[in-house]
Amino acid sequence: MADQNTKILRGRLLTFSSAPQGEEDTQAYSYEEDGALLISNGQIVARSSYKDVAALAPAGTEIVDHRPHLILPGLIDTHIHFPQAEVIASWADQLLDWLNDYTFPAEMKFTDKAHGARIAQEFYDALLSHGTTTSSAYCSSHPNSVDAYFEEAERRSMLMLGGKTMMDRNAPTGACDTAQSSYDDSKALATKWHGRGRAHYVVTPRFAITSTPEQLEAAGCLLTEFPGCHLQTHINENHNEITFTKELYPEAPDYLGVYEKFGLLGPKTLLGHCIHMNERELRVMQETGSIAVFCPTSNLFLGSGLFNKAGLEDAGIRTAIATDVGGGTNYSMLRTLDEGYKVLQMQRQRMHPLTSFYWATLGNADALSLSDKIGTLDVGTDADIVVLNAKATPTMALRMETVETLSGELFVLQTLGDDRAVIETYICGQPSKPGR
Template sequence: MSSVIATTAIRGRFLDIQNTVAQARDIHDQVRYVEDGLLIIKNGKIQWFGSWQEGQHQLAAGLTVTHYPEQLIIPGMIDTHIHFPQTEMVGAYGEQLLEWLNTYTFPTEIQFQDSSYSEKIAEFFVQELLKNGTTTALVFCTVHPESVDALFNAATTRNMRLIAGKVLMDRHAPDALMDTADRAYSESKALIEKWHGKGRNLYAITPRFAPTSTPEQLQKAGQLKSEYPDVYVHTHLSENKNEIAWVKELFPEHEGYLDVYHHYGLTGSKSVFAHCVHLEEGEWDCMQQTDSAIAFCPTSNLFLGSGLFPLKKAWSKGVKVGLGTDIGAGTSFNQLQTLNEAYKVQQLQGEKLSAFESLYHATLGGARALSLDDRLGNFNIGKEADFVVLDLNATALQTLRQSKARNIEDTFFALTMLGDDRNIAATYVAGQAVYVKAQ
């Protein structure tokens, strides 16, 4: 693990959301924009934040201040659903969910039984996250424990906060990708003991989705959750209508898709369900009552033709929502591009996604979805100092558009429509620069 510099100071323009909110309309009241601000970091955490005028007197004599006068600094972006083994198969042509898994995903994931291969892709994956301004992610590995070790090792060398887990899958998949109920339990237990809470690593019990786990395996997953209540649960839910129909065939004794997970004790405040495009009314209520969270994955939902996520419904039901890229059905690691697609998904439903709501979902709202908003998501004192420096003028078109921006809200909205990895000037993890764009 890289050592932490005792004290760091950053000066520039800062934008964040101060507190979590219950409704989208309340976000505007929590926006904090500091035109000339100062962030002081000690041992990886925020020691002081405010205006430069007030803060410069807080600086120790001789401390170097890194100044970003033209850029915009926001909290590190949070990806609440992504598959690291699918990095190399982004943009696989022509299928919807179930056919896509069989045609592309499963053959790709078989390679991760090789630890050296897992290590190579894990290094690429983590660097790609940081290059895109993502400092925390909830990640699917494969069924192989080697894939989990590789990913956590790559994150640990950068002192990066990741949540990840071994996939559980004991039916409806190639033999080389299946475990058993007992092996899923024992391997997951060993990985939890090895990685959960070590440094900034956190573990997630990870059934791929209900159809690829027998009731016996789901029962074992629930047993793990009861034995380790502090770990996460990460899986898929109601992404595709054919998938939902399949679940109802496989589990006819249950009321619906979510009830399968709920029955086995897999809902809760640290349970994150990717997609949730087609939830039924009772499932929305169960999500809210159990404090479970949704990962909204617009680029993936559009690429696979799964449907349009009803974000307004999530707000009205009081269900936590984070933003997910869902690589590799998703088509970009970049959360700015993901927000671009999220905006269009809402437009197609006659709804608007404001610039500040977008910022919320990519930062503090994502932290709340992961039950990490006490540690991440804004510049409040005491939080972990993960943040991104954004170049607002990475292209000629962006420079022209930003010259016409009316205010910071318009500035950030234009960035979400036109931005990509070229806009990431630097990414900081625990107060240290772990990615700096080449000049």
């Protein structure tokens, strides 16, 4: 007997098993023209041709026919700021001005739980509208913001990563904590949330400028006490930021050396930006397995610089891609891939469309060490899924008249697509795109 927790999604399936080198690299991806997923209790339990899946599904199973659209794993955003939903698109000079003029005042409002709850609604609506099913977010320095963030994720059954921003200097008092309170609050929040349902706690010192050595030491202690937790911070985004960091930490060999000293590096460490890296930093990144997170719309918006994907990967460094909203200018991972493509073009690093979609799905899931749960359409993983329409607008439909390959279609989605191209977003098999 079919039950209401079981359904078939029919459509054109695309999922990856490794980073593709091009369309002919068919070992790296699986594409099924008339494919189907059997979903039961929030997980993918079968993936094959529609004919085969229909044959093994219980009689009467609901069939959702998404043909002719593409069915992919839900998109993953590895770096975003939950309290900055109100300051996206704020006219600023560079990083430090933008933080002082817009970001810190906005984050101070999160001392109020009701404000956090309201922004959380808007934040998750925006993610799901754009096909993003998981993100790793900085909350504000107030524990209330972390509760608001995870409570709403729990209500929507979303796999989310996040943590309380730790910052105890060089920001307004109302946006700051202290080394001791940041340790106490982070510990309480990690104890409360990490591993509860689909929540993953992330130790989150904002960056070296806004943390005293005592606070970074506390962050290192938290990582030791919660070895399953990730750590996220920023590095080498902006030249003024780097100069200021060197003044604050004159004994460190370089910016990465600050984080290295306090034991903050490792395979679950997400380092936002990584634009202006020296040779020693590249070596330490590789040795520790730390992840360089590319935030193209943010890097262009704040005039920060160009992320050197090939240089980092040639040095053996793991990479991820992210929006960095509100320094980033769009929630859409499609728009992010498009801007990322252009940043790489500026450096003569032309990214193949299959590589783009690998990066926003399995690539980012691997960077988060979560590819056993999300980022593919593999059997046994959680049914977080996006359905995309490459003919969503008249401009896209006209362009698609002459597109003959899957890669061409993906490139249209990446270059012209946004939330209008998202037909549906599934969380644990449940349709979750707002407004439907």
